[in-house]
Amino acid sequence: MRNLMWKCEVCQRYTLHRTCPTCGSLTRNPHPPKFSPEDRFGKYRRMWKRDMLWKEV
Ligand SMILES: [Zn+2]
Helix, strand or coil: CCCCCEEECCCCEEECCCECCCCCCECECCCCCCCCHHHHHHHHHHHHHHHHHHHHC
């Protein structure tokens, strides 16, 4: 395990547990796989464009 720290987005608190010891919310990985929203948008845009091309054929 590389990342042992989780973050409660409700309390903005880091913890070792998957549930926040303060509020009980599910904690999240504060270091998600690196990607940019623009890249993801570009991917969907390309998928959409490809789909449009297929429909035109
Ligand atoms: Zn919390």
